[in-house]
Amino acid sequence: MHVIATAGHVDHGKSTLVRALTGMEPDRWAQERRRGMTIDLGFAWTALPSGERLAFVDVPGHERFVPNMLAGVGPVPAALVVVAADEGWMPQTAEHVAALDALGVRHAVLAVTRADLADPRPVLRAVRDRLARTALARAAAVPVSAPTGQGLAELRAALDDLVAGLPAPDTEAPVRLWVDRSFAIRGSGTVVTGTLGAGTLRTGDTLTLYAAGRGERPVRIRGLQSLGRPADPVPAVARVAVNLRGIDPAAVRRGDALLTPSGWAASALIDARVDGDLAGVGSALVLHLGSAAVPVRVRPLGGAMARLTLARPVPVAAGDVALLRDPGRHQVVGRVTVLDTEPTPLVRRGAAAARARELAEAAQGPPDPAAVLRRHGVVRAATLRATGVPVPAVAVVAGDWLVDPKLAERLRVRLGEAVAEHRQGAPIEAGPTVESLRALLGVPDRAVVSVLVAPPLAIRDGRVVDVTAAPRLPAPVAAAVAALTRELTVAPFRAPEAARLAALGLGRRELAAAERAGTLLRVTDGVVLPAGAERRAVAVLATIPQPFTLSQARQALGTTRRVAVPLLELLDRRGLTRRLPDDRRSVIEAPLKSF
Structure with missing residues (x-):
């Protein structure tokens, strides 16, 4: 199928011509037929001599209805221009x-x-x-x-010749169906x-309804029609009617769009080439894209x-023409030819002129993916794809995020410095948290921090640590651990109660630091033993009849059930x-020598 718009003056007989070509009435409203004037968009279709099917979007001609006319012309690739002889x-x-x-x-x-009322040749020449x-x-x-x-x-x-020369649509592209x-x-x-200018619609598909200025929501296709008949699938280019499940008709308006999920990015700030004279125009300008009409401010x-x-975001991509x-x-x-849908702020003196030069270079050909990534620094892969830019091969990939490689190098160096600084300032902690590093580096997601971590750094329990750095304890913590170790010399499996640990100044952070330093064994929260206690326990248990019960193990180790249960589970x-x-239980491996 092919789709064209009929354009021309209100009195040029556009609708009459469409009726003669199709045998259908394009004017949908009685008022239009009574007044002989198209007010809103009309639709009709026919089969051409070649067998190709052609749909007409009959647009209003009166100047009061130009926004309606532009809503119909915007998504259409060809036109029938009508002038009266x-x-x-x-x-x-x-x-x-x-x-x-x-x-x-x-x-x-x-x-x-x-042509029956006047010689068409003078008008044709003009x-x-x-x-x-x-x-x-x-x-x-043609007269x-x-x-x-x-x-x-x-x-x-x-x-027929016209439609034969139309470029083939991309039926695999993400869908963006502008609602009229x-x-x-x-x-x-x-x-x-x-x-439908590109892509393919199928019954059962889930799309995103982008309601202009009113948010987004998922919608499901219940059924499809094209040219008045059920159809499934419907590939571009086509006039299509989409039956949506579970949504009120008042929730969808002209200028909204049905989108492939994650296939498009909405933006309210666009850098573009404007082929036209901005001098002397009013300040209340409107951008027409697809069937949408959006007030816009233009900064040359x-x-x-x-x-x-x-005035509001619209789903837009680099290369769009509005x-x-x-x-x-x-x-x-x-x-308006869209060049960038996520432009950076213009804050420095001379930034506008520099940006104009940059855009002029970009307008010479397809965007350089590496240059686009370099300008953004960190950007979602989906955002690049939605703006017509392929994922650059040089990108550092962090889930759905892409990082410019030179920026990644700088961030990696800063991350290493931050871990070293943290170790000097807070040796009791394993390292800074991934979230704190995300904020420090100014990146949008923890996944970016994760991809920057490289040996000798590693992520452990949500913190970034230097695995080659020798653990060291602050003097007060080391003294408290030494005192605890002396107390456990006589009864090594009699783990101290929480009150005793608190009296020694060994809280959760201090005990974790001691465990990392290899001076204590945390069996579980609240159960702390000297380093190597698990091997000593096996040596003791190997001396009693096998297999043994929990009670026998507790008695052999000289401890309580509070300690024996988690210790055996650890073993x-x-x-x-x-x-x-x-x-x-039974001992699997007895140590070579006892303590």
Whole structure:
């Protein structure tokens, strides 16, 4: 299927011509048919002589309805431009052609209607002259008369040639379906329509509804129709009606978009090339992208480059072409070619001019992925893909995050310094936490810290430690451990109570530091023994009849149940004892010598 828009002045007979080509009524409202004037978007379709199916988006011609016209033209790759032989070029025709030109529509057919009422040749020559300065300069031209049928066969042939020359769509691309209608059908629920320019829709797919200025939510496709018939799948390019499950039709409006999840990034700040004259235009400009119309402030950077601040974020990608319009003057300002959807702030003197030069270089060809990553420093891979930039091969990958390699080198050095500084300032701790290092380095996610950790550093229990650094204890902690060790000399398995540990000044942090230094064994929280106590316990247990019970082990070790239970469990985990089905144990490995 192919989709084109019909554009032209309100009195040029666009709808009449579409009716003659398709046998369908494109005007949906009784008021339109009564007044003979298209107010909103209309839709019709036909089969061409080649068998190709062609859908028409009939857009309003009156100047009061230009926003509706742009909503229909925005996602469409080609156009049928209609001019009347008895009226010629009109001011509204000029705005329609300017809009098509700004949107980069290069595939078109010119229909000179009412050829039965006036000689079409003078108008055809005049229109040709005007189109010569636009992207539509090579449009084929056909004089026609809908009432008499004159030229309709030739117009169908020209449309066949047009669709044959259209570029093949990317049916594997992420979906971005701009909504142009939302309504309810009894028994089916909410239905939205739009022109699918890329990608493929399938029943059962889950998409993201991006509601302009109203947030995002997941939605599921209940059913699909194209050209009035059920269809599944629906590949681009196509007019499509999407039946959504579990959502009110009032929750979806023109200008919203259905998106492949994680396939698009929304932005309200865009750096772009603006092909148009910004001098003398009003301040209340509107950016038209797809079916969306968003108020925008434009800051010229230099040359054709500008920074656009949108009133709300829109799903946008580098390479998108949009239209900038001054509604107060009914004037198309020019074409907007999106270059960067996540531009960095302009804070230094001369930053705008430097940015303009950078953008001018980027506009010469596809963006350099490494240069884009270098500019961002740290960015999500999904963000790059959504803005049309492939993941650079040089990137340091941290989950979904990408880090510029030179920045990663600097951050890695700073991370090592931070670990060393922490060791000097807080030797009782194993090392700084991953979260504290994330904040210190100014990176957005702990995954970035993790990928920066390299030998001799390692992450242990949520902290970054130097595994080659010899453990050392502050003097007060070392003295407390020595005192505890002396007390345990007589009864090495009589672990001190919490009150005694507190009296010695050995809290949780101090005990953890002593364990790392190898001077104490923490069997479990609240049970502390001298270093090597597990080997000594095995030596004792090896001397009693095998297998043995918990009670026998407790008596042999001269300790309490509070200590014996976790100590035996520790020996089991380390493979020094084996627990039998009847809860008795036996020693697996006896030490070579006793203590």
